[in-house]
Amino acid sequence: MRNQTRRNVLAGLAGGLLQAKTKEPNIVLVLFDDLGWRDFGCYGNTKPVTPNIDAIAAEGVKFTQAYAACPVCSPSRAALLTGKYPPRTGVTDWIAGRAQWPTAKLVTPRTGTFLPLEEVTLAETLKKAGYRTGSVGKWHLGGNDGHMPTDQGFDHNTGGNERGANAYFGPFNLPGLEGRTAQHYLTTELGIAARKFAAADRKPFFLYWPNYAVHLPLQAPGQSGKEGTYAEMLRIADEKIGLMRDQLKAAGEYENTIWMITSDNGGLLYEGKSREAVTNNQPLRAGKGHLYEGGIRVPLIVKVPGKTKAGLEVSERVCGIDLYPTVLELLGMGKAEGIDGISLTGLLDGRKKSLKREALYWHYPHYSNQGGVPGGVVIEQNWKLIEFYETGKLELFDLDKDSGEKRNLSGIERGRAMKMRKLLEKWRKDVGAVMPKENPNYDPAKEDQGLFGKELPTGPLA
Numbered sequence: 001m002r003n004q005t006r007r008n009v010l011a012g013l014a015g016g017l018l019q020a021k022t023k024e025p026n027i028v029l030v031l032f033d034d035l036g037w038r039d040f041g042c043y044g045n046t047k048p049v050t051p052n053i054d055a056i057a058a059e060g061v062k063f064t065q066a067y068a069a070c071p072v073c074s075p076s077r078a079a080l081l082t083g084k085y086p087p088r089t090g091v092t093d094w095i096a097g098r099a100q101w102p103t104a105k106l107v108t109p110r111t112g113t114f115l116p117l118e119e120v121t122l123a124e125t126l127k128k129a130g131y132r133t134g135s136v137g138k139w140h141l142g143g144n145d146g147h148m149p150t151d152q153g154f155d156h157n158t159g160g161n162e163r164g165a166n167a168y169f170g171p172f173n174l175p176g177l178e179g180r181t182a183q184h185y186l187t188t189e190l191g192i193a194a195r196k197f198a199a200a201d202r203k204p205f206f207l208y209w210p211n212y213a214v215h216l217p218l219q220a221p222g223q224s225g226k227e228g229t230y231a232e233m234l235r236i237a238d239e240k241i242g243l244m245r246d247q248l249k250a251a252g253e254y255e256n257t258i259w260m261i262t263s264d265n266g267g268l269l270y271e272g273k274s275r276e277a278v279t280n281n282q283p284l285r286a287g288k289g290h291l292y293e294g295g296i297r298v299p300l301i302v303k304v305p306g307k308t309k310a311g312l313e314v315s316e317r318v319c320g321i322d323l324y325p326t327v328l329e330l331l332g333m334g335k336a337e338g339i340d341g342i343s344l345t346g347l348l349d350g351r352k353k354s355l356k357r358e359a360l361y362w363h364y365p366h367y368s369n370q371g372g373v374p375g376g377v378v379i380e381q382n383w384k385l386i387e388f389y390e391t392g393k394l395e396l397f398d399l400d401k402d403s404g405e406k407r408n409l410s411g412i413e414r415g416r417a418m419k420m421r422k423l424l425e426k427w428r429k430d431v432g433a434v435m436p437k438e439n440p441n442y443d444p445a446k447e448d449q450g451l452f453g454k455e456l457p458t459g460p461l462a
Contacts, residue, residue, distance in 0.1 A: 015174055024131070024204040026257040031080065031210040032243065033073060033138060033290055036267025036279035036296045040235060052242030053301065056259050060303025061312045061348050065399075067319045067379075068265045071288060071295035071364060071372060074111070074140050076264040076320055077210070081121040081141075081152070081341030083324030085361060089119055093162065093366040101367065103443035105390045106374055106436040108366045114142030114162075116150060120336065122324045126155030126206045126308040129333065133157075134197040137190050137210035138164050140148075148175075153362055154208070160191040161187075164212060167231075170217040185221055187213050189234070191240025195247050210264075210289065213237045216271060218278070222357040226276055255305045258330065260323055262263045263298040266290075270372070281367060285405040289370025291362060292375050292405050304330060308348045316347055317379060319360055340431075359423055365389060372438050378424040385410075385420040389436055393419060426435070 004295050014322040030156035042057040069079035074095040083106045086092050090112035097111040103333030117401035123133040134156035135149035142148065143162025150157050154394035165172055168187065177189055196211050212235045220232035241261075248254040252371075267279040269287035281294035288295055300318065302308060308329065321341035328336060329343040362377035374389040383399040387393075396417045410417040428435070 004101055020326055023256065024129075024331060025255060025457070026204050027126070027131075027206045028198075028244065028257060028259050029080075029206070029208050029323070030259070030261040031077070031137070031208070032237070032261075032263040033210070033212055033215040034265065034268045035234075035263035035298065036281050036287070037263075037284065037294075037299050038281065039267065039279060040263045040299055040301075042301075043299050045229070047231050048202050049231050050238040052238050052245060053261060056241075056245070056261065056303050057301045059310050060259065060301055060308040060315055063300040063302070063314050063316070065317045065318065066262065066298055066340075067296050067360065068263060068299035069320045070263050070347050070362065071290055072368060073138075073264045074302075074362075074431055075391060077139075077141055078115050078119075079265075080262075080320045080323060081115070082118070082119045082125065083122075083336060083341040084341045085321060085363070085431050087363050087428070089115060091115060092254050092363065092434070094399070097366065098369060103446040104367060105442050105444075106367075106437055107439045108436045109434040110373060112237040113367070114145075114147035114393075115133060117151065119152075121153045122148075123206060123208065123325060125315055125328070125333070125336070127155065128397055129331070130204070132201055132203050132205040134193045134194075134199075134205065135208045135209075135210070136162050136197060137208075138212050138215075139210070147181075156195070156197055156430055158203045158211075164215075167217060168212070185236070187236045187240060191237075191243060194240070195244055198244065199247065199251070199414075205208065208438055214279075216268070216278075219273065220335045224277055226271065255278060258327070259301065259303040261299070261301040262320065264320075264324075266293075266295040266297055270295070277417070283404040286372075287370065289368030289372040291364060291372065293384075294401070295370075295372065296362065296377075296414050302326075302344065302348060303381075304348055306363070307345070312348075312350055313349050317360060318344055318347075318355070322355075324458065359420075359427075361429070363428060363430075364425070365434065365436045376424050377432075378420050378427070380423065381414065383394065383420065385417060387421060387424060396420070433438060 040050045042054040057197050068076040070076045072094045075091050078089045078091040079158035097115050103442045118222045127133045133154045135154040136158045139160030149160050159174045169182050170184040218229040220229045222230045223229040265288050284294040286292035286294040322344050325343040330344045342355050359378050359380040365374045376387045378385050386399045394410040394417050395408045397405045
């Protein structure tokens with residue numbers, strides 16, 4: 001029954017596009033890993049390391065309050081490709097997730113270890129509609145047991161497996177990159193593969209380009225020190241995007257290509273126990289692994305030839321789940337069933353100022369490698385409520401006045417906080433969110449032995 005429903009959904013979505021008389025646009029979806037929301041020049045980075053991305057932003061739309069669907073990677077990737085909140089897919093932590101700490105206050109649920117095959121991805125929908133589909137880069141949504149990109153609608157996969165690489169210099173243990181040596185740099189090799197895929201056929205293509213950059217380990221040719229290495233990692237990734245732009249222009253395809261550029265979660269603040277910053281999320285609070293703004297706010301750039309108003313800045317709060325329905329509407333393919341995202345098309349030319357969405361939600365029932373604790377979030381207009389699952393503590397912030405989340409207003413605005421908490425509870429029930437449970441072996445003397453409440457090591461490209 002599930003397979004029949006899946007076929008019906010794909011057939012219905014593809015029908016509109018297959019009847020089109022003109023060549024459909026190419027789509028390039030670039031996903032950075034652990035990118036801070038201020039890392040691009042167009043978002044405030046004073047170092048000139050992203051001129052090509054900044055140029056695309058100048059030609060398109062920059063969203064100033066965009067969010068990832070989770071403060072860590074795999075759930076955000078699942079959400080991006082399905083248009084669904086992470087609890088619906090069962091992937092709520094990075095795959096395969098961290099082990100349960102035996103004396104923590106809560107026993108956390110196990111995350112799904114792959115994106116379920118019954119989920120209809122954007123790649124599957126576009127492939128059914130006649131697109132060539134390619135994934136070039138970090139997959140982290142399953143592995144060789146039948147859950148690779150090629151099992152989820154991608155014709156082509158370079159560099160993607162169940163998690164990722166341990167280094168940016170070869171040799172790589174990644175599909176399509178075998179045989180590389182220490183002279184080969186991962187971001188460069190992925191850029192070559194991306195351009196090769198784009199040029200392989202005149203047929204319209206969907207390129208999903210999830211870079212490993214700028215995730216740990218911090219490694220770049222000829223660099224030492226965190227700041228310089230991080231900047232060079234970003235510069236090289238931007239350079240490869242520039243080469244793709246040049247190739248599309250030379251082929252006469254640039255003005256027939258949709259660009260979307262974003263990140264899977266907020267920027268990582270610290271490497272391990274070091275307090276030497278990796279990136280700067282200020283004035284936002286915290287970073288990757290946390291439900292504060294620094295952990296979930298990300299850059300988002302969208303350029304659609306003939307549609308986007310060049311240089312437009314949009315302050316409406318949007319999320320990674322919105323990209324799937326946006327692509328479908330841009331291509332005249334109608335709406336997908338059972339997804340949570342809302343199309344952003346009305347915002348791209350300035351016609352609309354709001355999506356009229358009730359609220360945005362997050363559910364992260366895990367202890368993160370970066371010191372984040374289990375919790376949930378609801379953002380309703382300018383108000384953000386965080387519920388911490390260990391204690392039930394609530395924190396309420398007015399994001400329009402306090403983007404740094406410094407002043408907890410849950411006591412002053414008690415009625416609003418309770419109303420928003422009920423919204424969050426109802427949403428969790430609707431999406432089937434699994435909650436953590438009290439740990440019978442909880443030991444307050446041992447719960448924080450360098451594991452919780454502090455910035456922690458993330459491990460090799462987790």
